[in-house]
Amino acid sequence: MIDKEKDILLRNAYEVNQHAEASQEKHLYNAMRGGIMTGRKRERRRKYSLGIGMAAAAVAVILILSIVKAPVKEVVQATVRSEVNKPWSDSELFRSSSVRDQSFESLLDRNLIAPVYHSVEKNGFRAEVMGAVTDGRKVYVLYNVQNDSVHPVVHAGFTLDYGAVKAPSIGTSLDITKGTSEIKPGQTKNFIYSANLLPSVSYPKDVKLSIILTETSEKALLSSSKKYRTELDIPFELDSDMLKEQSHTVTANRTLIVDGQKINVQKVLYTPLGTYVDIEYDKNNEKQIFQLINPVLMVEKGGKTEKTYYPSLITSYNSEIYKDSSKATLVFKSSEYNDPDSISLKAFGISAVEKDQMKIVVDLNKNQIIEAPGSNLELVEPKPEDYAEPGEILLRHKFDNAHYLSTDNAFSETFTDAEGQVHKKVSVNKTTPGGSWAGSSVSRDGTAEDQLRYRFGENAKDYPQPLTITIERYKNPIMDTQAVELYSKK
Structure with a gap:
């Protein structure tokens, strides 16, 4: 049975990889890359990474940006803000095969998006936060940008500001629902911002989405002048506990031993946005573990076993959630906690190297x-x-x-x-x-x-x-x- 299951996993993984490579044309990277050239720099020291990840290049772009002060004084522009109080009704605008997060569409199906409909207008651009949802571990903000100027633009930056704290920038992604990321004059395009949040932080309700648009001419992309850029700030409210009543935590504190190495499984958190399994590689292990190989979450109830595969991985390498490489979180697709008879975690191996051979x-x-x-x-x-x-x-x-x-x-x-x-x-x-x-x-x-x-x-x-x-x-x-x-x- 194990060999058959491994064969299915191998075949499915190959198909997932091929699909990811084929979808690169929908990726925001090429257009967004121009926005980086506006005089910004990365917040974090870039590690020298060798090799190309099989699926990491697909569909979503991860930007780590900080504002570089331009020598040209910015002209103060009039900003018009507006709010509309109405129920959420725009799920169809955000359904798209180009969204990398395959669980996102289920959020729309289950009507989990909280309506916002706050907008701001400035310099011929209008940005509207239409809806948002969070479980305290992850946040999605759905918004659009309307270009009524005479210049095509792309994003040069985007952040979610909670006042005293900001949503982590490393690991943040921005998906576009259709076409390229360039917004031409007269166009309106829809975007999905998402970020992993720090479990240790209690985020306030008052939040602000800040986006920076830059013109796409060569002169604009190479310039550090603010005259080619427009920053739009849209404040709104978002309760990090909005899904608390639909969430459930299972404290585990069990140890999975693979190839003689200990992986401490601390807890399983069920929310409507995902199932989070927090793990820690034992510091006394002889090998440095980089990841579990094909972890599977198995839930048994009434003699039937439900298996969930292909979690995403949150580590110190791809996020700001952890500073310690020994800690990680497996994020499986959301599944309802239904008072199971048992919960188990299985892995087919590890990717690891002896610590003295690093x-x-x-x-x-x-x-x-x-x-x-x-x-x-x-x-x-x-x-x-x-x-x-x-x-x-x-x-x-x-x-x-x-x-x-x-x-x-x-x-x-x-x-x-x-x-x-x-x-x-x-x-x-x-x-x-x-x-x-x-x-x-x-x-x-x-x-x-x-x-x-x-x-x-x-x-x-x-x-x-x-x-x-x-x-x-x-x-x-x-x-x-x-x-x-x-x-x-x-």
């Missing part, structure tokens, strides 16, 4: 890998079309069971020479093409090959060899099917 040691003069996790990483001799720069290495990483993985490889932005001196890796030389050596390919049987690059710098061969790169994340699936009972009436 490094890659390379001798550039010998063109040799001295040390690396496992035996499936190799140095590749660059070809002319790879455009490898001096001091840059190309790596090939082959592994199995790739369909089960949702995390990428990631290495630190610094490396250490043989004498302990720390150096920064270098950015790509923008005068040369990036080359074709990059990305990931996955076969139907789950075998995969990642093509990775790391740039030590043109003087790196003069450093004392070998050079050591610290691993932050690494694709290394270890298959071992295990389960733990989280709750039982008995």
